[in-house]
Amino acid sequence: MTNESMDKNFEELCYSCRTGDMDNVDRLISTGVNVNNVDKFDNSPLFLASLCGHERVVKLLLQRGAVCDRDRYEGARCIYGALTDAIRDTLLSYDISKAVDVKQPFATHISSLYNDEGILKRDVSFKVSNGRVFTAHRFLLCARSNILAGKMTNEWLKREVISIEVRSDIFEIFLKFLYLIPILHQIEPGQYEELINLSSKFKIELLSEFLDKARHISDPTEKSRLMSDYQYKFTEVARKQLLVFVNNCIFGSAIDLVDSAQQVTSPMNCPAYPDIQLAVKNRNGDTRLYPCHLAILNRAEYFRVMFTNNFKEKVTYVKAKYLPGECNCVIPQLTLPNCEFEVAEIILRYLYADNTDIPWMYAVDVLLLADILLEDRLKTISSTIITQSKEFIEQYNVFDVLYLSWEIGVERLEQFAAKFIAIHLQELYNDPEIKRAIVLSSERISFRQETDTIELVDDIRYYLLRKYSFEPDDVELFENQDDLEYLKQVGYLEYRKDMEMVDHILAELELDV
Incomplete structure (x- = not known):
């Protein structure tokens, strides 16, 4: 479908949302039109249906992927522009029901x-x-x-x-x-x-x-x-x-542990008023205690499972020292997987205030820790920083990025690595690591047949087409051309050279794909 027809369909979708034409909205969505797009007046289909009082259309749009994210202006407009209380309640209940949804991270969790x-x-x-x-x-x-x-x-x-x-x-x-x-x-x-x-x-x-x-x-x-x-x-x-609170009251009250028997300040005497301690050990073996709150740590699936399932043995309890003459109390203590304090603090800023300011030099460590914490949204954010940072790729080997993507299952990084290899194939051709990567990719296929495709090779070939702005049909036409000057001018000869390098590597590895 052309862009022109898609634009026409979106205009028709907006009109149907205003008029409440349920069947036509259903049909138009099935064409693949983007339900989260906005018209020339910055109105989304969900906002129009909400504003005009069409509850059934609102519910259909939500079911088909329309986002009512009240962390953002568009979501708030839908809720407060709703014509009826029933529609407003639908939007709010949909919002609240997705309290841990990756698209609705902060406001909904606090509300919950x-x-x-x-x-x-x-x-x-x-x-x-x-x-x-x-x-x-x-x-x-x-x-x-x-x-x-x-x-x-x-x-x-x-x-x-x-x-x-x-x-x-x-x-x-x-x-x-x-x-x-x-x-x-x-x-x-x-x-x-x-x-x-x-x-x-x-x-x-x-x-x-x-x-x-x-x-x-x-x-x-x-x-x-x-x-x-x-x-x-x-x-x-x-x-x-919340960000100011984290920086001043939590980080400002953190304790560098000198003695394992060291007592901590009473929760009532700490400006953070914690109900739990988070212990972090860095690579040097130093330990720091952060006064935290289960209500916030609970945003991460790792901590939620720990307290709600049968993993309470991972929770220890330590004494908290009160003022003279008062009784001691105990406070639960969780241990974060070993990481640098800067990484732990990035995680805490994210959990408390949805802050996603991650310096590129910590992006990999944050990504690995987010994987352990089962925080998919933070994994996505970290991956985005990795793929958009020129400094990162200058410091890290692209194959390390590829192996990392396989280890923790981040497709964005895998595609980034494949694209980088395709663009720089002539520079990387003699690097033995490219052969190792292709072999490892082939081994990722269970019960591989002789002529199975290899995902990394497929991705490289795809990005080679993109590198030269070709479509598969273009290649078929070029193969029947005899005009070398023309083929050189359009870039086909360089494309063919890159493809022959891939074929040569596969031949050396005796891989038939």
Whole structure:
């Protein structure tokens, strides 16, 4: 299908999403049109269906791969532009149900902590005016508000239940906001003033700013647009706040262990308020302890399995030293697979704040550790950094990258290596490593037949076509040409030279493919 027909199909898809033509939407999706594309007004099909109130179309789009990622502006627009509560609930439930989906990493996980009563420890309670009690994670409140952090270290330091004079409905909305749960559409006009006062009291300035603007807007469309704009800002501010918290309170409170019997500071005396320690040993044998939170480490499948399945023997418990005259407590300790402290801190920044700033020199170590932690999204990000860094390929051998891709199953790296080999084939032809790589690739086929293809060879041949901008049909035409000058001009002679090198290597290895 040509690009022109695909563009026409996408325009028709957008129109059908606006009109609610379910059957035509279904047909158009089957043509392979990109359901996550946007039209000239920056509207996605999902946004149009949501805005126009077509719930069945919204559900179909979600089932066929439309992304409602509220970490991004487009996802927030869909949620807050929804015409009906039913559609909004569909989008939110789809979002929440994918709390560990690689496309929805940060905001949804933080939101999921609000209702998760499992192993994710909450360590502070608030008793409001009518006696209702709300529980929360002390560390998250401290990260989200400097005022709350100050109170936690002073008048609320040893209090497990904190009384606060505020209506329960107001405090519930406020607390959900801190957990990044989309609540703006639930706020009634009669709640605005008290919410502004409460958010101002704890210097949650962005919420106060939104509420002050929203109460003066009566047009539903304008208000929906304001909600979507601010929800995106809320997420980005929270991400930055969690990153500051990690750098200051977790890394700033980390302890370099000198003595294995060394006691650590009480969780209540640590600004991170941890409920778990993460022990990291580097290549020199030095150990560093990071005060962490199971609620966040739980984002990684490795830690989640450790605490929910029969792997609790991997968890040790250490004493945490309280102030003089107080009892000692025990705190669980997990050990991260051996790595440099810089790599461990990259992992923690990612888990806490979705920070993906990975220097190229640590990309391989992060990739290997992400593989152990079963963090596929982080593996993809690390692989992308490897393939886009000129410095990396200058320091690492391309065959090392290839073998690494096989070891941990990252297709992006495998394709990168094959493409690099194809582009630089004439330089690598005499390198014995290319023969070894082809042999190893052939051995990756179970019960290989004599004439089976070899994946690496197939990939090299494919990228040789790309190298010279040829299609397979072009090669057939060139083979019947006698005009050498023309064949040289179009690059066919160089292409043929590269292909003969591949064939010669295979002949030397006695591989018939």
